[in-house]
Amino acid sequence: DAGVIQSPRHEVTEMGQEVTLRCKPISGHNSLFWYRQTMMRGLELLIYFNNNVPIDDSGMPEDRFSAKMPNASFSTLKIQPSEPRDSAVYFCASREGLAKAFGPGTRLTVL
Amino acid sequence: AQKVTQAQTEISVVEKEDVTLDCVYETRDTTYYLFWYKQPPSGELVFLIRRNSFDEQNEISGRYSWNFQKSTSSFNFTITASQVVDSAVYFCALSGAGSYQLTFGKGTKLSVIP
Numbered sequence: 001d002a003g004v005i006q007s008p009r010h011e012v013t014e015m016g017q018e019v020t021l022r023c024k025p026i027s028g029h030n031s032l033f034w035y036r037q038t039m040m041r042g043l044e045l046l047i048y049f050n051n052n053v054p055i056d057d058s059g060m061p062e063d064r065f066s067a068k069m070p071n072a073s074f075s076t077l078k079i080q081p082s083e084p085r086d087s088a089v090y091f092c093a094s095r096e097g098l099a100k101a102f103g104p105g106t107r108l109t110v111l
Numbered sequence: 112a113q114k115v116t117q118a119q120t121e122i123s124v125v126e127k128e129d130v131t132l133d134c135v136y137e138t139r140d141t142t143y144y145l146f147w148y149k150q151p152p153s154g155e156l157v158f159l160i161r162r163n164s165f166d167e168q169n170e171i172s173g174r175y176s177w178n179f180q181k182s183t184s185s186f187n188f189t190i191t192a193s194q195v196v197d198s199a200v201y202f203c204a205l206s207g208a209g210s211y212q213l214t215f216g217k218g219t220k221l222s223v224i225p
Contacts, residue, residue, distance in 0.1 A: 033211070042215055042217050043202070043215045045213070050211075055211070056211070089154060091156060093156075098206075099158050099161045100158070100213060101158060102157075102158070104153075104154065107154065
């Protein structure tokens, strides 16, 4: 089992650019989550998908953030336009049962 | 509302010492789950353990042990004979039964000094 796969692992971009983060959940997991981790706010849930359908996007900070899950094996988190305050580590997690398995994270730096 | 408190922000120990990481939680749910995750310097979040609210038995896994006490709403984590590889940030987390929400504590940074 390859675990949750995220790409890229690191992303450095300039303010105003579009950023797309990608996630491949563990096969068979029907729930997918995007989290953001910052020093100030810790781990925050951004959005939750169940069976590819967005269930709770109340954690998405602004309209600049959007997430999609076109199929059971792929999800994207897009920031357009990006701002320096979006700099953080973004984690994707999947779950089938009770324990969430997290991906390695994408460290985003917006200059 | 749920809350997880990890009062220890940072802990430093010398290799081979035992160390206990504290976790106190608040919830109104009668059924809930408690978790510990490890975040090593490489950044990934590694699942360590899940415990449900009906099971107060302590658990041991190698050098790791967990003490769940419902009476004090605590779920403490002890590392015996610590090693440098144990250096990481450790997060305690809480989820209500049937909930997708996972409430994390702020984490405790453990440094094991050789």
